[in-house]
Amino acid sequence: MHVLISGAGIGGLTAALAFQKLGHQVTVLEQAHFLEEIGAGLQISPNGMRVFEALGVTSRVEKDAFRPKSQELRFGKGGARILTIPLREASYARWGGEYLHVHRADLVEALGGALQDRQAGALQLGRRIVSYAQDAAQVFAHLDTGERISGDLLVAADGIRSAIRAQMIGPDQPRYTGHVAWRAVVPVSELGPNAPPESACVWVGAKRHAVTYRLRRGSLANLVAVVESKAAPAESWTATGERDQALKDFKHWSPVIRTILEKAVTLNRWALYDRMPLETWSDGRVVMLGDACHPMLPFLAQGAVMAIEDAYVLARLVSQAENPASAFRAYEAIRKPRTSRVQAGARRNAKLFHRGDPLSQLATYGPIWLAGQLLPAFAHGQYDWIYSHDVTQMPDTAA
Numbered sequence: 285m286h287v288l289i290s291g292a293g294i295g296g297l298t299a300a301l302a303f304q305k306l307g308h309q310v311t312v313l314e315q316a317h318f319l320e321e322i323g324a325g326l327q328i329s330p331n332g333m334r335v336f337e338a339l340g341v342t343s344r345v346e347k348d349a350f351r352p353k354s355q356e357l358r359f360g361k362g363g364a365r366i367l368t369i370p371l372r373e374a375s376y377a378r379w380g381g382e383y384l385h386v387h388r389a390d391l392v393e394a395l396g397g398a399l400q401d402r403q404a405g406a407l408q409l410g411r412r413i414v415s416y417a418q419d420a421a422q423v424f425a426h427l428d429t430g431e432r433i434s435g436d437l438l439v440a441a442d443g444i445r446s447a448i449r450a451q452m453i454g455p456d457q458p459r460y461t462g463h464v465a466w467r468a469v470v471p472v473s474e475l476g477p478n479a480p481p482e483s484a485c486v487w488v489g490a491k492r493h494a495v496t497y498r499l500r501r502g503s504l505a506n507l508v509a510v511v512e513s514k515a516a517p518a519e520s521w522t523a524t525g526e527r528d529q530a531l532k533d534f535k536h537w538s539p540v541i542r543t544i545l546e547k548a549v550t551l552n553r554w555a556l557y558d559r560m561p562l563e564t565w566s567d568g569r570v571v572m573l574g575d576a577c578h579p580m581l582p583f584l585a586q587g588a589v590m591a592i593e594d595a596y597v598l599a600r601l602v603s604q605a606e607n608p609a610s611a612f613r614a615y616e617a618i619r620k621p622r623t624s625r626v627q628a629g630a631r632r633n634a635k636l637f638h639r640g641d642p643l644s645q646l647a648t649y650g651p652i653w654l655a656g657q658l659l660p661a662f663a664h665g666q667y668d669w670i671y672s673h674d675v676t677q678m679p680d681t682a683a
């Protein structure tokens with residue numbers, strides 16, 4: 285088949301590699317003129333890494349990545365440790381895959397490079413899809429230039445503001461979640477004794493939390509610092525914020541967080557949106573994946589990983605099924621319950637991380653601390669349902 289893919293983000297590129305590996309011809313149409321991502325980090329958990337392994341791109345993805353020692357939960361003020369879950373040594377043994385921190389630009393380059401090597405010309409930049417049309421035999425992507433490109437399927441991997449989703453479902457807006465994130469990346473060499481630990485570390489506090497981790501073999505510190513805010517600032521990957529406001533938001537917090545905010549050359553301010561689960565993800569020969577159909581809060585670090593899982597499952601089902609409609613039915617039946625559960629889990633974590641008064645902190649973090657001390661296997665087990673999930677071992681269901 286000839287598969288058209290709208291968007292060369294992590295979901296679109298993974299879908300292209302998965303369809304290409306199964307013998308299909310792919311054309312990825314990306315609106316941006318350069319294949320680039322914001323200079324920020326991404327956590328890729330074992331359930332995502334297993335897909336990369338199956339697609340034969342692990343060595344490219346791992347090249348400049350960082351393997352965190354552990355996952356940690358700490359108090360934002362004072363920095364006392366609540367919980368540590370070992371990752372570096374434990375991840376493969378427990379979940380069957382590595383847990384990596386990657387720079388988004390490195391990941392997009394790794395996936396895009398593999399695609400170009402395998403099917404030259406598959407990736408077309410500066411190509412914006414504005415709408416689609418279809419008949420019984422084909423689907424047509426209409427570009428802003430007036431061109432029309434035909435294929436057998438159209439996969440919408442065009443993100444939270446998906447034009448294809450708007451045509452398919454209607455032009456409603458995603459839901460502002462009441463959270464704003466500050467984002468920064470700073471060389472570790474500039475942070476001295478306040479460099480973040482070599483872990484995926486969540487720092488918790490009243491109505492706010494922060495996440496720190498390392499990128500590029502440990503040489504960069506990545507910060508996502510989230511505050512509750514009634515008003516939504518404009519949504520954009522590149523909107524820069526005011527340093528004074530960020531430092532005010534994290535007043536009296538650990539010097540690890542404040543030093544990154546002070547040293548960051550660019551501080552991005554980013555309103556967080558999600559959507560309630562959608563009724564349908566497909567229309568005839570057109571189907572959605574990733575943020576286009578299930579954007580979520582980043583508080584389980586799973587948005588991109590869910591897009592990676594979607595991509596693999598979709599390509600497998602389309603290759604097995606007699607027609608796109610039955611493949612898409614099976615795809616929605618398999619993927620919706622999982623992505624909805626992860627969406628809900630991410631929303632729950634906002635409450636878990638933002639406890640304010642000392643009593644509720646004690647009631648929440650006390651048992652977590654105790655479980656970590658007495659039952660470390662139990663603490664590990666909390667993530668089994670996410671990280672052990674293996675879409676590459678999926679049975680053939682859509683034949």
Ligand SMILES: Cc1cc2nc3c(=O)[nH]c(=O)nc-3n(C[C@H](O)[C@H](O)[C@H](O)COP(=O)(O)OP(=O)(O)OC[C@H]3O[C@@H](n4cnc5c(N)ncnc54)[C@H](O)[C@@H]3O)c2cc1C
Nearest residue numbers: 291293295315327413442443574575582585586587588589
């Ligand atoms: C602060 C923060 C931290 C996060 N951390 C993590 C993490 O650690 N781990 C994780 O798994 N997830 C994380 N996420 C979520 C993750 O970033 C997203 O879920 C993921 O990027 C979605 O990928 P996608 O391919 O579906 O969409 P996108 O990455 O949005 O890609 C969409 C692509 O489509 C293109 N496009 C859009 N419209 C058109 C059009 N009309 N025609 C052609 N091209 C078009 C865009 O230019 C873009 O390249 C985080 C999110 C945030 C906000």
